[in-house]
């Protein structure tokens with residue numbers, strides 16, 4: 001493990017609401033992969049399973065999904081030799097630190113966050129303390145490892161801001177030494193939906209591609225992206241989405257298609273098939289590695305146990321310091 005010489009600590013996580021899709025992979029996992037190979041970053045990547053409790057969930061599904069997401073991480077190339085890979089709920093200290101942090105966080109501040117308001121609209125019958133506390137738990141995830149860099153999408157910026165505010169308050173009031181974490185911007189930060197509206201999301205049917213989709217399934221979904229009947233002129237959102245995928249996955253092909261679009265000779269079916277093939281070329285090796293991992297549950301169990309042990313060692317040191325400074 002490279003962490004002895006690292007200057008920065010990186011923490012990131014994805015909620016365990018289901019298997020990862022292409023949006024998670026391009027938007028989050030690719031940035032995580034890039035950072036784990038850089039010696040100046042010590043990298044910790046978790047499955048945010050505690051955060052799953054903030055919206056309605058099924059116990060049996062959570063039990064399975066927290067493991068599935070970790071397998072997706074491994075299949076995508078996150079490497080336990082380079083990064084600490086773990087399940088959030090395996091490290092009790094996150095919940096403990098979140099409780100301490102909740103004492104320096106006002107209810108009013110949490111109620112005003114756009115992410116909170118969105119969820120209230122989505123689940124008006126399920127506005128719980130856990131939901132209100134979502135950003136506080138996220139701050140604990142980050143600060144318990146004194147992480148200063150957080151690779152997440154732009155929609156998470158308000159949560160990183162909350163983590164900074166909590167760090168400042170704790171340092172001021174209790175003399176702790178938390179860093180003020182920054183969002184680490186990665187190229188795939190915005191992955192558009194296949195519907196041509198908004199971002200790729202598991203909760204919008206027809207918007208996303210599964211990492212397990214076959215070339216045929218991918219082709220079918222990409223061919224369904226709404227494009228204009230005539231080329232040229234202002235670029236419709238669906239076409240823009242197709243170009244975004246090309247830029248992320250096959251940048252060398254962008255110029256030729258762009259020229260064709262501008263002079264009106266572009267055939268959308270050709271652009272779509274190029275996008276579908278570029279997507280499949282990216283997910284196919286992940287699918288192969290996943291099949292190997294599924295055949296080797298003992299290895300996966302060992303990764304999960306080792307990751308929890310390594311994460312806990314760091315988290316416990318922070319908790320000791322915080323408890324002492326807070327008067328316990």
Ligand code: TRP
Pocket residue numbers: 011012013014015048051137138141142150151152156159
């Ligand atoms: N809120 C993040 C998301 O929805 C998931 C998350 C939970 C997270 N804890 C985190 C991301 C800590 C980064 C760091 O994407």
